[in-house]
Amino acid sequence: MSAKQNRFKSSKPRAERRPWPWGRVLSRLVLVLVVVGFLYGVERLGSQLDAIPVERVVFAGDLRHVSREVLVERVTRHLAVGYIGLDLEAIQQELEEEAWVYRAEVERLWPRELKITIVEETPIAIWGDGGLLNHRGKIFVPLKGQRVNAELPVLEGPEGSAIEIMRQYRLMSQLLGDERLQLVRLEMSARGSWRATLNGGAELVMGRQEPLEKLRRFLWVYRKELAKDFERVKRVDTRYVNGLAVAWREQQASKNG
Structure with missing residues (x-):
């Protein structure tokens, strides 16, 4: 009986060694590389967009009292940051500091143009x-x-x-x-x-x-x-x-x- 039991015990299969999940590791590594590449591409694209200069500034409105040269001078101070980096609100505030400017509306026009609409004061x-x-x-x-x-x-x-x-x-x-x-x-x-x-x-x-x-x-x-x-x-x-x-x-x- 004991010999039979020994033969039975020795017949149990040994635990199989699992293979290393190279496929999963490789897919994760590829995913990490894709994300890093995407972030790098976005950064490069952002830096390239920031470097796009403003090629044209267009003024609209009936300018009777406001000097166009003065307006150009005020706007030029903000153009060094490039087309994408423009602070439109800061430009608006800068222009509205002029005595005769009642309201200034500033907007980007793709690809490299800045449009500024000036509404002059109407004194009563x-x-x-x-x-x-x-x-x-x-x-x-x-x-x-x-x-x-x-x-x-x-x-x-x-x-x-x-x-x-x-x-x-x-x-x-x-x-x-x-x-x-x-x-x-x-x-x-x-x-x-x-x-x-x-x-x-x-x-x-x-x-x-x-x-x-x-x-x-x-x-x-x-x-x-x-x-x-x-x-x-x-x-x-x-x-x-x-x-x-x-x-x-x-x-x-x-x-x-």
């Missing part, structure tokens, strides 16, 4: 002694020597008051327009006192409180008493509670005499 008034005011209440200062439309109204006031003065100017202009009077200058003092100048040179002193109501009171008196001889009016003071005071210009006869 002269601000103080040397500034201009746009439609959103922003004050900008043009370069010395640039001509400004002399027919623009003049607005003036303390810092931060531009939008309020614009609002009052529009409301007052609507009221005066009914009588064909034109508001050519509107000022607010540091203490909040209002003074207006009409076409022909007549001044309206309106004080600090309710300037529109005082303007309506002036217009009522204008229709009743002043319209027929308004060219002789030098100043109208509306700060009185129940009336106004009129200062007259000197008679032409006394000037000649």
Whole structure:
């Protein structure tokens, strides 16, 4: 029985040695090489794209006050990085630092062109002694020597008051327009006192409180008493509670005499 058992035990097959998985190792090695090659190719392609220069810069828009040469100079500072590396937002901000540039739109045009659309400021008034005011209440200062439309109204006031003065100017202009009077200058003092100048040179002193109501009171008196001889009016003071005071210009006869 024991010999039989020994023969049985010796008949068990030995464990087979597994072959080394060369195919799997080789496939993984190939995959690694492909990935490395791909990354290297992407890097080389990126460096080549970065080296692509900007061959042409095109400006669009109606440039009446902005110097094209100045715009070119500002843009040129950003071109050294190449076509792909351009920081379009930085170029836009750079261009909008120009006084007359209201908005700049910058875009790439393939393959090597940069298109820049310029929207110039549209001033609605002269601000103080040397500034201009746009439609959103922003004050900008043009370069010395640039001509400004002399027919623009003049607005003036303390810092931060531009939008309020614009609002009052529009409301007052609507009221005066009914009588064909034109508001050519509107000022607010540091203490909040209002003074207006009409076409022909007549001044309206309106004080600090309710300037529109005082303007309506002036217009009522204008229709009743002043319209027929308004060219002789030098100043109208509306700060009185129940009336106004009129200062007259000197008679032409006394000037000649």
